[in-house]
Amino acid sequence: MYTLKRIWLNKDPKGYAQWEKLVIAAGLAIGEEVTYTIGLFEQERLIATASCYHNIMKYVVVCKEKQSEQLLTRMVVHLTMRIKDEGYTNYFVYTAPKNRLIFASLGFHEVNACKDIVFMEQGTPSFASYIDLLRQKATDKEASGIVMNANPFTKGHLHLVEAAANQSEQVYLFVVSEERSEFSFQERMAMVQQGVAHLSNVIVLPTNNYLISSAVFPSYFLKEHAPLAIAKTQATFDAKLFKEKIAPVLSITTRYVGEEPYSQVTQLYNESMATIFEPEIQLRIIPRLLVDESPVSATKVRQALKDKDQDVLTKFLPESTYSFLKKYNYI
Structure with a gap:
């Protein structure tokens, strides 16, 4: 059983350290702006995370040994609900090409892609x-x-x-x-x-x-x-x-x-x-x-x-x- 909690990156040094380690292990660079971050914890261990900057999802990461458990879907659904609650009618995500099908199954449409990034969106107004x-x-x-x-x-x-x-x-x-x-x-x-x-x-x-x-x-x-x-x-x-x-x-x-x-x-x-x-x-x-x-x-x-x-x-x-x-x- 996993617990979903908010991580206050600027207030929780322990939470930030776990988040940073997980994000870097996924090959992502630290430094993007975020306004809200969540994590899935197995007891005290962070196994998955996702953030958003207003209506833009970022840093959606699941640790390697848990990637078969559909944890990414759980986090994206949570972020989507939060973004909608804040009054946005459209939302975006940068993700790795390997996650394209997962986000497509959740209703996201591809806007453009390059070697390492797929940019997708959902809602209106749209591309x-x-x-x-x-x-x-x-x-x-x-x-x-x-x-x-x-x-x-x-x-x-x-x-x-x-x-x-x-x-x-x-x-x-x-x-x-x-x-x-x-x-x-x-x-x-x-x-x-x-x-x-x-x-x-x-x-x-x-x-x-x-x-x-x-x-x-x-x-x-x-x-x-x-x-x-x-x-x-x-x-x-x-x-x-x-x-x-x-x-x-x-x-x-x-x-x-x-x-x-x-x-x-x-x-x-x-x-x-x-x-x-x-x-x-x-x-x-x-x-x-x-x-x-x-x-x-x-x-x-x-x-x-x-x-x-x-x-x-x-x-x-x-x-x-x-x-x-x-x-x-x-x-």
Whole structure:
């Protein structure tokens, strides 16, 4: 008889030590964000564990000698109920390819896979509904793609979009939907839409859960605190999902990114895209815009907002963003 208990990883040193040993033995890297962890115990011994970060299941592990006992199913059902109780209507899991059939039997559908990882989901909205949205926006033109957080939308972002618009028949501009920024998704989307309104060949789209999200690429939001080995795996997976499942729907053959001298994770993402995209998609890196010999960055703008530095704000923000921030009392 096994006992299912919650493990408080940040409060229970003994529980954490057992969890860490089990996870490492399964070949998984420590460092992913989690908000809830459970374990199955045989008396005092941890024999299986599973975690979630909000509606994303992670670290689903059963020790080798117990893998024939369907313990994984028991833990996934428990996590699913918890996620539903928290109000989510869809949920995701990263798992090893060997677990694909088990999760499929529990109602999960595969979104994408690579050598070591299968990414699956259940519920609505789904990846299929996201692809339907993209199809509705698709044109017959050969296109470029840009993905940006725009936190907030700066002259640097505008410079990148205008470069793509000048060199492409059609540009699909994806705004990160994840709510892990100082500005909400709705605010960032509005700033981008207003900022590119003069560009008739740019269509603005959300990323939902499928590009630079907590489900696909959580390390992106940790930046300098992200373990680089984990970030590289996630960046590669994000790039592969874009190349294989999203770009073909929109006839995207070029992806534009900004030069990134400051963030290791973003630089690693650019490198992963360059490797994964070849030869089907060309990656074009646009040098950062300089204003008075200073590189424009959203980080500097956010600091200027805190410091009420009007000089930086007027130099680094397009009129549309400045007006938006003033209207909603950020300035």
